[in-house]
Amino acid sequence: MEITGLISALVIGVVVGGLGRLVVPGRQRISMLTTLLVGIAAALVGTFAASVLGVSDTSGVDWVEAALQVGLAGVGVTALTRSRAHQYR
Template identity: 80%
Template sequence: MEITGLISALVIGLIVGGLGRLVVPGKQHISMLTTLLVGVAAALLGTFAASVLGVADTSGPDWLEMALQVGLAGVGVTTLARSKSRQFH
């Protein structure tokens, strides 16, 4: 992987992770690094799922792929925030 691919994956991961945090109600007590990692993982899994479903390569924006990515990021953020809050209770 080239450095531009790595940088773009990090930027997309940060955007997807941030959107995932926005769709989850309430305050999440996770770091920005965790959000970035969740976003990168959700972007990769969402792209894979969209490819399997056959909706990854469409003309124009891939809205279904983006919805899958943001939804997976929301699930990841919720899961990590809940597991972290249980550690403190």
């Protein structure tokens, strides 16, 4: 991954975190900062997974890569929400 890919993954991670939170139903009891960090991690992992699968270098918008990133962010938000819910019981 080149440095421009890393920087764009970080910027996209902010958006991905928000979208990941939107696709998870119900109320999430995690901070916005945590959501953004999950989004950044999901963007990085999603970019790597897309490059491994060979779907990251397409002409136009990489919809498969974006879907991977948002899906991973949703999984991350769900996991953190459930782990936090068990802490407060």
